[in-house]
Amino acid sequence: MMDTEEKTPPTTQRPKEPGLRILAYFLFYLCLNFGWTLWFYPGGDDGLWAFLRLGSPENIRMLHLFLMYGCMLAVYVFVRAAVGGPWWLGSLAAVLTMANPLKTEAMISLEGTRMVLAAFLALATLALYASDTKNPSPWKAVAFLLCALASMTFRGNAMLILVLMAYHFCVQKNLRVHRSSWIGVIGLLTWLLMAYPDLRSFQSWNPVEMLGPLCLVPYPIGLLPETVVWFHHHAWTGWACAGLALLTLAAFSRFLRQPAFFFGLLGALLFRLGQGRMIVDWVHMTGGGNLIVPIALLTTAFVAVCGRIILHPKWLKPMVSMTTLLCLLFFGLQVRANLAWREAGSMNLHFLIDLTRTASEDTVGILPDFQHYAGATIGFAQTAQGIKRWEEKTLPLLSMNYDPKVRVHVESWSPEVGKVRVEGMTLSEAMPATGLLEKVGDKATMDSVELELLVLDDAGYTVAIRPRPWIPKLPTVLVPGEWPSQSKKHP
Numbered sequence: 001m002m003d004t005e006e007k008t009p010p011t012t013q014r015p016k017e018p019g020l021r022i023l024a025y026f027l028f029y030l031c032l033n034f035g036w037t038l039w040f041y042p043g044g045d046d047g048l049w050a051f052l053r054l055g056s057p058e059n060i061r062m063l064h065l066f067l068m069y070g071c072m073l074a075v076y077v078f079v080r081a082a083v084g085g086p087w088w089l090g091s092l093a094a095v096l097t098m099a100n101p102l103k104t105e106a107m108i109s110l111e112g113t114r115m116v117l118a119a120f121l122a123l124a125t126l127a128l129y130a131s132d133t134k135n136p137s138p139w140k141a142v143a144f145l146l147c148a149l150a151s152m153t154f155r156g157n158a159m160l161i162l163v164l165m166a167y168h169f170c171v172q173k174n175l176r177v178h179r180s181s182w183i184g185v186i187g188l189l190t191w192l193l194m195a196y197p198d199l200r201s202f203q204s205w206n207p208v209e210m211l212g213p214l215c216l217v218p219y220p221i222g223l224l225p226e227t228v229v230w231f232h233h234h235a236w237t238g239w240a241c242a243g244l245a246l247l248t249l250a251a252f253s254r255f256l257r258q259p260a261f262f263f264g265l266l267g268a269l270l271f272r273l274g275q276g277r278m279i280v281d282w283v284h285m286t287g288g289g290n291l292i293v294p295i296a297l298l299t300t301a302f303v304a305v306c307g308r309i310i311l312h313p314k315w316l317k318p319m320v321s322m323t324t325l326l327c328l329l330f331f332g333l334q335v336r337a338n339l340a341w342r343e344a345g346s347m348n349l350h351f352l353i354d355l356t357r358t359a360s361e362d363t364v365g366i367l368p369d370f371q372h373y374a375g376a377t378i379g380f381a382q383t384a385q386g387i388k389r390w391e392e393k394t395l396p397l398l399s400m401n402y403d404p405k406v407r408v409h410v411e412s413w414s415p416e417v418g419k420v421r422v423e424g425m426t427l428s429e430a431m432p433a434t435g436l437l438e439k440v441g442d443k444a445t446m447d448s449v450e451l452e453l454l455v456l457d458d459a460g461y462t463v464a465i466r467p468r469p470w471i472p473k474l475p476t477v478l479v480p481g482e483w484p485s486q487s488k489k490h491p
């Protein structure tokens with residue numbers, strides 16, 4: 001007996017969207033990234049106001065975690081609307097944005113509340129504006145009001161209104177904007193120009209300082225000090241690289257014909273131009289917490305490229321595999337950055353132990369005064385000056401960066417001159433801010449002391465420290481005085 005039931009060929013079904021489960025996925029990923037950082041000891045740049053307002057570092061970082069969660073959802077909604085394609089493209093953008101270690105400062109630093117809140121308002125504005133595709137719609141007016149709130153409240157969001165306009169003309173150019181919205185745009189731009197004089201006077205428009213840090217988004221481990229110094233001495237090479245990059249991206253955008261790609265690049269440039277003097281250190285990535293929105297916009301451009309590639313059936317599985325590996329790579333870099341911040345907090349704790357053991361009533365010299373480690377802020381001097389008892393009784397003597405291999409030893413010390421031996425780090429790694437002492441006899445001026453290079457060999461270097469004219473004499477009590485310190489050796 002023949003089977004008369006009609007057989008239908010199998011069809012390829014698109015993966016089901018996760019729906020509300022995406023909320024749980026994002027929360028789990030964010031807690032995996034930052035949940036274990038809530039109990040890190042604060043770094044030296046963290047204001048004590050944070051403790052007074054919310055009681056403890058855990059409370060402040062918990063607030064940061066919830067705001068970052070909102071940023072993650074906003075990126076997901078925005079990319080789904082701007083790029084389209086399968087749902088996992090929005091998830092990819094959200095994960096890459098949150099896993100980029102460039103913005104670690106905003107999450108772990110107790111002063112990152114301003115950075116995260118500003119980013120949340122800006123990304124929520126973009127998500128609301130992009131997800132509304134009706135013509136016209138009252139939600140556009142709500143997005144403009146939220147944009148006005150974000151721009152008037154935080155200086156770094158000054159160009160957010162231009163980012164919205166760029167999105168309209170690049171992605172939603174077929175939609176009509178109500179006349180009243182244009183009036184609001186003009187009014188907001190006028191207010192911003194009046195409120196922020198540097199925008200109209202071009203006093204803070206340094207293209208290198210403002211646009212250069214965007215290269216750290218795909219390379220979030222910082223540049224070598226020697227590389228930064230070389231670009232500083234050969235400025236034309238930086239402009240040549242920037243011009244070549246712009247020409248390449250413009251040609252690629254024309255070939256790709258994906259509006260979201262061009263908008264992501266243009267939006268990141270516009271937003272960064274409005275951040276004025278919010279400088280990002282190219283080596284230590286200090287200030288990178290202000291780049292959450294540019295990170296999200298450049299990630300949108302990358303996801304737009306992925307969405308264009310997977311239109312070819314043969315490239316779907318390879319692209320899923322490659323983007324998964326990329327997410328794992330960035331997750332590993334984020335863990336590395338978190339560990340650096342944990343080490344920075346631990347060093348501050350040991351420094352405070354040494355400082356508390358000091359019974360001197362005279363000025364205390366901070367030597368060494370460690371500043372940064374692998375993108376994390378240490379700041380012994382800032383830590384001491386944040387305590388009322390020590391805010392006017394400490395003097396930083398040898399500001400330098402930290403490395404686990406570094407050893408600092410005081411060879412001789414007097415009120416007129418001190419000799420300090422540093423091993424385990426090169427001069428360019430330890431003290432890039434001094435202008436790179438290159439040969440024996442070179443001198444460098446710092447805030448309160450003058451340095452002279454006495455010995456330079458393969459093992460390390462020796463510097464002489466003398467007080468500036470307005471400093472009567474060098475302090476005779478030094479904290480920690482050597483490194484590893486006594487509390488580090490014997491906790």
